[in-house]
Amino acid sequence: MLVEPEVITQARSGDPAAFSELVRAYRKRILGTVFRLIGRQEDVEDVGQEVFLRLYHSLDQLRTPEVFEPWLYRLTVNAAYDYLRRQKRQAESRMADLSEEQVIMADAAASGRRALEEKEKSQIRELVAMLLDQVSEEDRILLTLKEVEGLSLKELEKIYQVNENALKVRLFRARQRVIKGYEAIQKQEQQVK
Amino acid sequence: MTPDKAGHMREEERRLERLWEAYRMATPAPEPSANFMPELWAKIEATRPVSWVEPLRLLVTRLAPILALLIVALGLYWWNPRSTTADPTYVEVLAADLIEEQQRALWIGGEDSI
Numbered sequence: 001m002l003v004e005p006e007v008i009t010q011a012r013s014g015d016p017a018a019f020s021e022l023v024r025a026y027r028k029r030i031l032g033t034v035f036r037l038i039g040r041q042e043d044v045e046d047v048g049q050e051v052f053l054r055l056y057h058s059l060d061q062l063r064t065p066e067v068f069e070p071w072l073y074r075l076t077v078n079a080a081y082d083y084l085r086r087q088k089r090q091a092e093s094r095m096a097d098l099s100e101e102q103v104i105m106a107d108a109a110a111s112g113r114r115a116l117e118e119k120e121k122s123q124i125r126e127l128v129a130m131l132l133d134q135v136s137e138e139d140r141i142l143l144t145l146k147e148v149e150g151l152s153l154k155e156l157e158k159i160y161q162v163n164e165n166a167l168k169v170r171l172f173r174a175r176q177r178v179i180k181g182y183e184a185i186q187k188q189e190q191q192v193k
Numbered sequence: 194m195t196p197d198k199a200g201h202m203r204e205e206e207r208r209l210e211r212l213w214e215a216y217r218m219a220t221p222a223p224e225p226s227a228n229f230m231p232e233l234w235a236k237i238e239a240t241r242p243v244s245w246v247e248p249l250r251l252l253v254t255r256l257a258p259i260l261a262l263l264i265v266a267l268g269l270y271w272w273n274p275r276s277t278t279a280d281p282t283y284v285e286v287l288a289a290d291l292i293e294e295q296q297r298a299l300w301i302g303g304e305d306s307i
Contacts, residue, residue: 031225032220032222033222045226048225052233124218125219128216147209147213175209179202182209
């Protein structure tokens with residue numbers, strides 16, 4: 001854990017200084033997870049704040065400080081899930097935002113190597129976004145937590161509060177779908193070449 | 194699954210593993226902005242329950258015993274006879290004497306009539 005259990009206990013009893021300490025300790029980790037889950041840097045801070053806002057309002061329901069991290073991950077997953085569903089509903093405006101994002105990135109990347117690196121990273125993010133679009137929001141989050149965040153099945157079990165076997169089955173199916181999507185994209189690329 | 198197909202799947206899985214790794218590198222944890230904490234606290238304040246409810250509740254709970262004491266004291270004050278609570282005035286004494294005299298006169302008169 002990134003903080004002492006006493007800090008969590010104090011924050012749970014309504015101490016604002018303890019809550020601020022908790023946020024400062026975990027915010028970078030949560031922002032990283034949110035970025036990987038939603039794939040859009042410009043909205044990361046907003047979703048991250050939503051996670052901590054939900055934490056503030058639900059902290060009194062936390063049984064013991066030991067289960068704090070899975071609890072925080074669950075809140076992160078739920079906030080990312082809500083964001084992704086909202087984004088799906090606003091699909092048209094999302095397309096407009098994407099082109100805007102590309103323009104900003106092109107402007108921001110000053111020159112030469114940095115620009116090339118940024119372009120490569122941007123292409124990877126776009127490719128993964130395309131692949132993850134092939135699965136539901138639930139599976140997208142599950143796959144990202146397992147494959148990108150590197151969480152173990154035991155940790156996922158605590159977050160989702162479901163049986164490990166059920167998670168394995170779900171992960172297998174989602175992975176197969178993504179592999180098929182990846183194959184299709186590669187075939188398309190070969191045809192273009 | 195044929196050995197060829199299984200080998201192909203393994204190759205695809207390895208390729209996907211490499212892609213996840215590249216994605217991890219392409220999505221580093223962003224530094225929180227300077228506004229992160231002030232904005233978060235502003236959002237917390239905005240979602241707190243309506244601000245006048247809590248002071249009103251406190252006021253009622255603190256005033257209730259004082260009000261109860263006041264009601265009891267007023268009740269006792271009004272219940273007790275007025276004369277015991279303050280010295281009678283000159284007019285009151287005069288009136289009381291007058292009534293007493295009239296009663297005595299009536300009683301004497303009554304006795305004469307027997």
